[in-house]
Amino acid sequence: MNGIPKTLQITDVVKTFDQPGGGRLKVLDVSHFEIAAGEQVALIGESGGGKTTLLHLIAGLLTPDSGSIRLAGTELTSLSEQGRDRFRASTIGYVFQTFNLLPAFTAVENVRLGMTFGRGHHGASRAFDLLERVGLADRAHYRPSQLSVGQQQRVAIARALAGKPKLLLADEPTANVDPVSAESVLDLIQQSCVDENLAMLMVTHSMDVAKRFERVDSLEQINHAFAPTTS
16 A cells, blocks of 8 residues: 555554553553555454454544544544544544434434535435435435344444545444345445545454455554553
8 A cells, every 4th residue: 555645544552541440451552553545454353352442542532642643634632522523523434333323313314414514405415325325215214213223234334424534434333233234234335435435444353254355454463452551
């Protein structure tokens, strides 16, 4: 990926959390990690190893103790909480393991929640276009309870794409769907990133998922936090 602009650059990022008995637990210590524009990366690691914490740092939902997270040319650690919220809405799409759809909203309304500027005709038009892309044009006015688990995940993918992000983050997106639906979901996410020219980071504990990617990194290899630290 030499010569291709970098969508994400992480340098010397450390994240610790308070322990109930006192002291600090170092969860992440990443000296260098980057993703080029349009690149799709699978990051594999065991459950509880810090994968979701890393995604939350990239999304600005958490802040690192130290280090640099640069996304689409912006240094996230220099932004305020409100600034990170605005930046996340305009730059990052997030596919959650548990979907996080609002139960009182229809599919198209949930998709429009992913838009930075979702008002008016153009926002509605893109929402319907995305639902058509994920095969749910005829379910646009269904609420989550009226959809299958696989269909709910498809709505979540459409919502993640709604704001035309530069980076898509996917946190174990097939963990709660059956194997047949999982293949379909993965196909959809990967092809959508190609169609939208998005970089993607998918974290997973499954080698069956990871083997679909040209680039597979191991969290254990990039993360140097192996033991608790106290302070």
